[in-house]
Amino acid sequence: xxxxxxxxxxxxxxxxxxxxxPSVRDVxxxxxxxxxxxxxxxxxxxxxxxxxxxELARTAEHVRAFAELMNNCQGRxxxxxxxxxxxxxxxxxxxxxNGLGQDLDAVxxxxxxxxxxxxxxxxxxxxxxxxRQMFGRANFDLLRKRVLLAARGRS
Numbered sequence: 001x002x003x004x005x006x007x008x009x010x011x012x013x014x015x016x017x018x019x020x021x022p023s024v025r026d027v028x029x030x031x032x033x034x035x036x037x038x039x040x041x042x043x044x045x046x047x048x049x050x051x052x053x054x055e056l057a058r059t060a061e062h063v064r065a066f067a068e069l070m071n072n073c074q075g076r077x078x079x080x081x082x083x084x085x086x087x088x089x090x091x092x093x094x095x096x097x098n099g100l101g102q103d104l105d106a107v108x109x110x111x112x113x114x115x116x117x118x119x120x121x122x123x124x125x126x127x128x129x130x131x132r133q134m135f136g137r138a139n140f141d142l143l144r145k146r147v148l149l150a151a152r153g154r155s
Contacts, residue, residue, distance in 0.1 A: 031046070031063055032063065032067070035064075058088055062081075065084075073111055075109065078100075082097050134146065
């Protein structure tokens with residue numbers, strides 16, 4: 001049987017299977033990652049997608065520029081970025097910019113200062129997860145012990 005199948009494969013060669021189209025999640029991930037972290041295949045596929053959709057290409061440029069502001073703590077350039085986005089006809093980004101404008105001072109401070117509440121948010125998330133796991137199973141004393149052990153890194 002194996003020899004028969006081998007002869008068939010040699011006689012009737014087939015092309016490589018077609019790649020499936022990338023999902024919205026895939027493309028979003030490619031856009032939000034640093035371009036250097038994408039392999040050659042994904043980089044090429046993203047270039048093809050951006051070439052077919054100019055609005056998405058402009059959105060990608062704005063997203064990458066904002067990521068650079070965030071990563072390099074360049075809050076002083078946020079106003080210029082907002083002006084460039086508002087000059088472009090991208091309604092989704094306009095609503096994002098309007099949201100930033102509602103508390104612009106806090107956003108600029110968050111992008112300028114080196115301080116972060118990330119550690120506190122991480123602890124809050126861990127406590128909420130423990131609370132959800134314990135719901136309806138045990139009393140407050142056991143929850144308290146689990147929270148304290150989690151803070152020490154033992155749970």
